[in-house]
Amino acid sequence: MDLQRMKESIFEAIELNRNEIINIGRTVLMNPEMGYREFKTASLVKGIISGLTRDFTDSLAVTGVKAVLRGRSSRFKIAVLGELDAVLCPSHPYADKTTGAAHACGHNAQIASMLGTAIGLAKSGIMESLDGDVVFMAVPAEEFVELEYRQRLKDEGRISFLGGKQELIRIGAFDDIDMAMMVHCHSDTPGRKVFIYGTSTGFIGKSICFKGREAHAGGAPHEGLNALNAAMAALMCIHAQRETFRDEDQIRVHPIITKGGDLVNIVPADVRMETYVRGKTLQAVIEANKKVNRAIMGGAYAIGAEAEITEIPGYLPLNQDHTLSTLFENNIKPLVGKENITEGVDLPGSTDAGDLSSLIPVIHPTMGGFKGPVHSRHFEIADEDAAYILPAKAMAATIVDLLENGAGKAERIKREFSPQFTKDSYLKMWKQIINTGGNTHVE
DSSP, X not given: OOHHHHHHHHHHHHHHTXXXXXXXXXXXXXXXXXXXXXXXHHHHHHHHHTTTOSOEEEEETTTEEEEEEOOSSOSOEEEEEEEOOOEEOTTSTTOOTTTOEEOOSOHHHHHHHHHHHHHHHHHHTGGGGOSSXXXXXXXXXXXXXXXXXXXXXXXXXXXXXSSHHHHHHHHTTXXXXXXXXXXXEOTTBOSSOEEESOOBOEEEEEEEEEEOBOOBTTTOGGXXXXXXXXXXXHHHHHHHHGGGSOGGGTOEEXXXXXXXXXOTTBOOOEEEEEEEEEESSHHHHHHHHHHHHHHHHHHHHHHTOEEEEEEEOOOOOBOOOHHHHHHHHHHHHHHHOGGGEEEOOOOSSOOTHHHHHTTSOEEOOEEOOEESOTTSTTOEESOHIIIIIHHHHHHXXXXXXXXXXXXHHHHHHHHHOOOSOOHHHHHHHHXXXXXXXXXXXXX
C-alpha cells in the first residue's frame, strides 16, 4: 500500500469513529480533575485503549497510562501524548461544583485527539505496514498548581517531581521512547489555525518563609521583628533587579504573598511568599534566580528577619524539533490550508513538554478551534472538528511518514537530534538547583 493510501485508510477509520472521538472529548470536559487526581479520566482512557490493545500499563506517576500499538517491527517507538488534568476555574460553566476544577485549558481535546490517533491507526490495520511501535501516553499533572497537595505526595514518597512528565521521566516511562508529539489548544482562536515551531519559557519555582518575632502591634511593636516588612522589602529589591534582565531572555518574576501574618494586632512573625522565575533559556533562568534570591535575602537582612527559600523544580524551555515539525506541517496543511499555518509563535506560559524536549525530539504545535482566553471561565470549544478530529488525523499521518518504508525518517530525526541532557544528567541538574539554591551552572 502506498503512502497516500495508508493515510487515507487512517482518515477513513477516524471518520467512521468521529462520534466516539468527539464523545470522548465531551465526556472528559464534563468530568474535570486536578493533577495527580485524574482517576476517572485515566479509567476512561483505559476503557478505550483496552479495546485497541492489551499492551498497556496504568497507575504510572499515580494516574498515568501507557499503551502500545505494535508495528511489523519495533525499530522505533513514537509517543503520542495527552494531558489528563484540569485547572482550578470554579466560575467555568463546566467546572466541578465540588472541586472547582475545569478544562479551561483544552486538555480534554488532547485526550480525545490522542485516542483518535490510536483509533485511526488500530482500526485501519495500518500498523502491520509500519516499522515501529506507537505509544499512547495519558500523562498527569501538567498544570503546576495545588503545590501543597503535590508536596504531600512527595513527602509520602509517591512522587518526586510536581510535574507529571518530569515524574514519568524519572520513573523511566520515557526510557524506550524515541520521539514524542502532542497538540495543544491555542487561546482565543476560534478558526482552524495552526501554530508550529514555537518555543516556551522555562521556570524555577520557589516558596519563601520570612521569619520575624511576634509582639503586640499596638502595645510593644518595638519588641517585634516584622516579617511582612521583610517580605515587602524583598519585593522592592526584586523590582529593582528588573532593569538588569535582558529583553531577549524574556525574564518574568511574579511573586505573591500567600500569608501576610496571623492577626492584625500581632507583629507578623510568619509570612509566606511564592514566585516563579521564568525565562527563555535555562541559563537565563538560573542567572535571574540568583538575583531574585539575593533580593529576598537582602530584604530580610534589612529588617533583621530571616528568610528560608525552598527551590522547586519548575519546567524547562520548550524547543520543538524542526524536522518533525515540518512533517506535521505537511500533514496538517491539506486539512486547514497553507494560509492558516503560522510559524514561530511562542507559547505564553511554560510546559513540562519542555523537559521532555531536552531529552528526545518533541513537537507541541497548537491548534485553533477554541474561543476565549485559557484558564478563564470564557474558554470554550468553538469547533469540535478542529479540537478533536484534525489533530488526530495530522498526528496519525505524521506517524505514517516516520515509520513507513523502514522508518527512514524516524531514523534521520533521531540521528540528527542533539539532546541537551541524558536522563541522568537531567535529574542531576534539577537536584543541583534544589541543593544549591539555583547557584549552579548548566551548559
